[in-house]
Amino acid sequence: MAVRNQEIADLFNRLADLLEVEDANPFRVRAYRNAARVIGSLSPSLSDLVADGEDLTHYPGIGDDLADKIRTIVTTGELPDLREVEHRVPAELSDLMHIKGLGPKRVKALYQELGIDSLDQLEAAARQGRIRQLEGFGAKTEQSLLEGIEYLRGGGERRTLLGEAEEVAERLKAHLEGVEGAKLLEVAGSYRRRKETVGDLDILVACADAKPIMDAFVGYDEVAEVASRGETRSTVYLRSGLQVDLRVVPRESYGAALHYFTGSQAHNVAVRQRGVSRGYKINEYGVFQGESRLAGTTEAEVYATVGLDWIPPELRENRGEIEAAVAGELPCLVEQSDLRGDLHCHTRATDGGQSPREMAEAARERGYDYLAITDHSRRVAMAHGLDADRLRAQMAEIDRLNDELSDITLLKGCEVDILEDGSLDLPDDALSELDLAVCSVHYQLDLPRSQQTERILKAMDNPYCSLLGHATGRQINEREPMDVDMERIIAGATERGVVLEVNAQPARLDLRDEHCRMARDYGARLAIATDAHNADNLGLIRFGVGQARRGWLRAEDVINTWDLAGLRRALER
DNA sequence: GCCGTTTTCGGCCCGACTGTTTTCAGTCG
Numbered sequence: 313m314a315v316r317n318q319e320i321a322d323l324f325n326r327l328a329d330l331l332e333v334e335d336a337n338p339f340r341v342r343a344y345r346n347a348a349r350v351i352g353s354l355s356p357s358l359s360d361l362v363a364d365g366e367d368l369t370h371y372p373g374i375g376d377d378l379a380d381k382i383r384t385i386v387t388t389g390e391l392p393d394l395r396e397v398e399h400r401v402p403a404e405l406s407d408l409m410h411i412k413g414l415g416p417k418r419v420k421a422l423y424q425e426l427g428i429d430s431l432d433q434l435e436a437a438a439r440q441g442r443i444r445q446l447e448g449f450g451a452k453t454e455q456s457l458l459e460g461i462e463y464l465r466g467g468g469e470r471r472t473l474l475g476e477a478e479e480v481a482e483r484l485k486a487h488l489e490g491v492e493g494a495k496l497l498e499v500a501g502s503y504r505r506r507k508e509t510v511g512d513l514d515i516l517v518a519c520a521d522a523k524p525i526m527d528a529f530v531g532y533d534e535v536a537e538v539a540s541r542g543e544t545r546s547t548v549y550l551r552s553g554l555q556v557d558l559r560v561v562p563r564e565s566y567g568a569a570l571h572y573f574t575g576s577q578a579h580n581v582a583v584r585q586r587g588v589s590r591g592y593k594i595n596e597y598g599v600f601q602g603e604s605r606l607a608g609t610t611e612a613e614v615y616a617t618v619g620l621d622w623i624p625p626e627l628r629e630n631r632g633e634i635e636a637a638v639a640g641e642l643p644c645l646v647e648q649s650d651l652r653g654d655l656h657c658h659t660r661a662t663d664g665g666q667s668p669r670e671m672a673e674a675a676r677e678r679g680y681d682y683l684a685i686t687d688h689s690r691r692v693a694m695a696h697g698l699d700a701d702r703l704r705a706q707m708a709e710i711d712r713l714n715d716e717l718s719d720i721t722l723l724k725g726c727e728v729d730i731l732e733d734g735s736l737d738l739p740d741d742a743l744s745e746l747d748l749a750v751c752s753v754h755y756q757l758d759l760p761r762s763q764q765t766e767r768i769l770k771a772m773d774n775p776y777c778s779l780l781g782h783a784t785g786r787q788i789n790e791r792e793p794m795d796v797d798m799e800r801i802i803a804g805a806t807e808r809g810v811v812l813e814v815n816a817q818p819a820r821l822d823l824r825d826e827h828c829r830m831a832r833d834y835g836a837r838l839a840i841a842t843d844a845h846n847a848d849n850l851g852l853i854r855f856g857v858g859q860a861r862r863g864w865l866r867a868e869d870v871i872n873t874w875d876l877a878g879l880r881r882a883l884e885r
Numbered sequence: 886g887c888c889g890t891t892t893t894c895g896g897c898c899c900g901a902c903t904g905t906t907t908t909c910a911g912t913c914g
Contacts, residue, residue: 339897343886375887413903415912450905501914514914542902547913557914559901572899577914584898589890595899 314359314761315386317351323391324348324378329406330397332416333423346373349578351382353629355826356799362386372630402429411460413453421446435461471509472554473788475818475855478503480554481513484532488558491528493519496566500573505625506858508788508821512555514573522560529558565597568608571615572596578630579623586618586634594618626861631829645861646840648854650873653682656727656750656781656813656841657850661706662687663695665846668706668722669713674847676720682876685710686725686750689737698726700742707745721876723747727781732756734770736777743776748883750813750841752781753794761795768801772810778883779839780805782815782822790819798827806836809885811871814863816842816856828863837882838865839872 328344350373351358361368363386368379385391401423408419408431422428425446426437434457437443443454481499489497494517498504501514517525526546530538539547539555547557561569572580572595587594592601598608599617607613612622620637624645627633636642657671658664664671668685675683687706688697698706707724714722727750729737736743736751743749751771759767771777783801784793805812812831815822820843823831831838840856842849860870867873871882 337886340886342897346887373887377886413912417911448905448910452904456904512914540902545901547902573914575914577898581898588896588898593899597900 314357315389317354317358320358320382320385321348321352323385323394324351324381326403326406327391327394327397329409329416330394330401330403332409333401333405333420334397335416335420343373343378346578347378350374353631353826355830358382359386360797360799404430407431408434411457411464413456413460418449421448431461431464470789471511473818474503474506474508474510474821474858475852476552477510477513477554480534480550480552481515484513484515484534484550484556487532488515488517488525488528491525493521494525495519496563498570500570501575504574505576505628506855506862508818508824508859512557515556515558516566516569516573517558517560518563518566518569519560520562525560526558559596561596563609564605565608567610567612568594568598568614569596571611574625574628576629579628579633582630582634583615583618583620586620590618592617624861626858627864629862643864643866646857646865646867646870646873648857650867650870651680651840651853651857652875653680653684653872653879654842654844654850654853655684655723655725655748655779655839655872656686656815657683657844658687658695658727659685659706661702662692662697663845668710669717670847671844671850672713672717672720672722674850676717678850680720682721682723682879684723684725684748684750686727686748689726689728691729691731691737692727692754697729697737700738703738703742704745725750727752728777729754730768730771732759732767734767734773736771736774740774740776743774746776747880748778749776750779750781751777753785757785757791757794759794761797764794765797765800768796769804772804772808775885777808777810778885779811779813779841781813781841782817782820782843783812783827784822784824786822786824787819788821793822799830802827802831802834802836806831806834809837811837811839811882814838814840814856814860814865814870816840816852816854816859818852818855821855821859823859823863825859825862828860828865832864832866832869836869837871838869840870841872 324344325348328341331341350371362383368374368382405419408414428434428437438454438458443449444451488494496518498516499513500516502510503513522544529546530541534550535548536551537549544560549555584594592599599606599614607617615622621642623633623637659668672683688695690697690699710722710724724746725748726746730751730753731737786793840860842852844850871879
């Protein structure tokens with residue numbers, strides 16, 4: 313069984329935790345954490361790369377030593393250094409470090425003074441009032457540790473879908489924008505980078521007087537708890553459990569602060585290092601050379617001081633965007649306004665909520681030129697999937713609607729199930745009458761990797777397969793992706809002229825960002841599509857656009873940015 | 886442990902807030 317990248321990242325993070333407790337060189341600890349982060353967001357499987365004898369040291373943060381350790385993990389499943397540290401320090405201390413308010417120093421003190429090396433022991437000691445007797449700990453800390461334990465046991469570290477965070481963020485933003493003097497306001501952090509999930513919300517405000525905005529923030533009616541409140545920074549927990557940080561800065565620092573709080577951390581570190589190498593200090597207040605302030609009002613200014621073009625937030629992950637900016641080769645990313653239509657939606661004929669006419673009118677209101685109706689095929693019985701007869705009846709209805717409707721063209725489509733053997737769920741003669749077929753897997757998502765990969769490749773061999781829908785089948789926080797060789801799928805789609813869908817449903821966002829990037833590098837063609845089940849769902853396209861931008865996609869990579877004639881040509885195989 | 890416009894050694898991002906202190910360590914982002 314191949315070791316997954318995340319497992320390797322977890323081993324490095326655990327080692328970093330324990331080394332920190334041992335008070336090891338902090339830069340060595342950081343190196344392990346950096347590597348874990350790089351590995352965690354790496355698209356190709358390290359197991360595959362090692363098997364292919366690839367050089368791992370060209371990934372940032374991976375040097376000769378860590379490349380060796382990765383090879384060892386892949387071949388033996390173990391990290392000997394971690395084993396060794398675990399002889400000296402209990403492995404469970406790593407779990408304690410995940411409690412809010414507990415870092416290496418305190419974990420070490422708890423272990424050395426009270427022998428605590430598990431959540432249960434920590435809880436017992438806190439309930440008995442033994443922790444407050446330690447130097448540097450008090451009754452308040454004891455209480456907050458108990459809360460931290462409860463939070464952790466309740467699965468508190470689970471990240472929030474961007475789609476869910478957006479509703480909360482927009483309401484809160486509207487509330488704060490009503491405050492006098494709050495001129496500039498933005499939700500920064502991973503939210504602004506359009507990451508598929510967010511851990512918390514970071515709101516940045518520029519204004520001269522922080523007090524009114526802080527008052528409005530902690531007094532917001534969805535606030536369940538004020539975790540901290542300061543002059544320029546406050547943290548609250550909303551009733552939904554989401555943590556929100558608010559930061560207030562002076563107007564002249566807004567750009568520097570926006571950059572700082574948008575992150576990612578890895579991106580910021582890289583930008584700051586460029587600053588350091590020029591003798592500048594970059595913080596949330598600006599770019600400084602000694603006492604003099606060089607920049608900070610806008611983000612573009614901050615980037616300019618270190619010789620970079622402004623970088624779109626979606627690219628700020630230190631995945632090559634800085635090198636691209638240096639070379640003046642940042643991609644011109646696809647925008648929502650580039651899209652001319654949607655290629656995946658459902659109607660009442662299966663599990664959608666509206667008629668083809670209603671969907672067409674909603675698409676026309678969005679300014680689209682075309683919309684593909686793609687109801688399920690019969691295998692998806694739960695949704696009352698279409699057989700060939702019902703599909704033909706729907707095609708006739710679409711012909712009638714197209715005669716009648718102006719300014720919008722409905723395309724005859726179907727979301728055809730990819731069966732377990734890789735065949736398609738409708739006969740070729742029916743498929744041949746469609747404008748496009750979105751082919752998707754809905755069942756048997758747990759086949760072995762090679763069989764699953766062959767299944768999808770075979771489906772794409774069918775000349776009527778136009779798009780591959782939600783390629784991995786994942787549902788964020790709910791269902792793991794299928795175990796498939798995405799590089800072979802992407803290469804296979806490119807060779808066959810099959811378009812890869814970027815499914816815009818907030819819980820799917822499938823392809824993920826790294827796969828979009830890989831597809832672009834292969835020269836594949838992609839489509840951003842909502843998989844809408846009602847007219848409102850067409851608006852979900854914004855999440856797909858965000859994901860596509862995170863994957864470095866340009867308008868020319870996305871076929872539904874083309875006009876109808878161009879789209880029809882793109883769908884020919 | 887990584888990395889190089891400081892280049893194979895010697896650096897490595899930086900400030901705010903809390904709780905426990907009574908000037909600051911620890912943690913967080």
